[in-house]
Amino acid sequence: MLPQQTRTIFLDQLRAFVTVLVVVLHGSMSYMAYAPTWWYVVDSQQSIFFTMLVLLIDVPIMPTMFFIAGYFALPSLVRRGAVEFRREKFLRIGLPWLFGLLLLAPPITYMTYLSRGAPISLVEFWSSQFWSVAFQQSVYWFLGVLLFLFLGLSLAYQFGGAETLQKRQLKLPDWRFFVTFLIVTGSAKLFLNQFFVVDSWFNNLYILVFQPLRVPLYLGYFWLGLHAYRRGWFTPDGYQPRSDYWIGWWIGTATLYLVHRLYILPADLEPRLAVQLLHAILLNAFCLSSLIFGLALFRTAARADHPIWRRLSAHAYGIYYVHPLILYPLAYLMLPITLPLPLKAPLVIFTAILLSWAVSRFILTRVVGLRRIFG
Secondary structure: OOOOOOOOHHHHHHHHHHHHHHHHHHHHOOOEOOOOOOOOOOOOOOEHHHHHHHHHHHOOHHHHHHHHHHHHHHHHHHHHOHHHHHHHHHHHHHHHHHHHHHHHHHHHHHHHHHOOOOOOOHHHHHHOHHHOOOOOOHHHHHHHHHHHHHHHHHHHHHHHHHHHHHOOOOOOOOHHHHHHHHHHHHHHHHHHOOOOOOOOOEOOOOOOOEOHHHHHHHHHHHHHHHHHHHOOOOOOOOOOOOHHHHHHHHHHHHHHHHHHHHHHOOOOOOOOHHHHHHHHHHHHHHHHHHHHHHHHHHHHHOOOOOHHHHHHHHOHHHHHHHHHHHHHHHHHHOOOOOOOHHHHHHHHHHHHHHHHHHHHHHHHOOOOOHHHHHO
């Protein structure tokens, strides 16, 4: 039996870093070549560099978030009990999700129409098209999916799984563990690819919005976080991934995945099983190597007393929550301004990060009521 583990600081800092990458991803999509037609703001100044940046950031960020959520979920569940755990998660995740879905996602989605000069007012859009052809949850989809995962975990714990979930036993993963994990998640992705196309979104249920081909990643990496905690990863005698080993895997899989997305997948006009299989292998391998390399890097480099990381970690949730309300209007205001793209895009992204942090720092974590959620 392993001793109770205190909060792992490097995971908080990794989550903060991933949150910053989310803002970088969403900002870069306004300047990428071949941006999605529905993207909120698409600038006339574009570059293939931002396309590559989007492709590389998009894959690993949310699985990493699900892994960290799963890792921290078990000790919180054991400490609070199932009922109190659900109550706390509904307050901190459920209420912001519902508020974001009902009141923030509509004006965010309206940016798609506003930035293209569509002759429709926000009120008209909100009352009609948003609830039909344009429905989405913006970034708040993640909170909805995460809430349902926490709900399922707490019910499993409450109705028969408490003894199993509480049991912690040190066990180091080997290459067979990681290969098996890749086979399971990759096979599930390949199966779903027979019904859904790459990068598509499913929003027919209204309550849950997600990318169908990435559901195996959501579930798999949440489970992997639970497993890592139960097997004592990152404890003194537990699994300690090495960055000098995993960096090679990360560079290799990133390069192969990027080549595949830029040159092989777009040329497959009639999706073939071989290309789908290759996509499943490369996406999952790149995702796993990114996670483990990120864990290794932050485990050795994290500093609890570093002021920047301390502030980012404290406000990562708030930055994630408010950044669309700041980033997309900034990109829209910059549309008529011509600047060198290497200056324009970073200026928009960095300003959005800074303002999102300020909103979290001076509003979300200070206002009574909000402080309980975002503090």
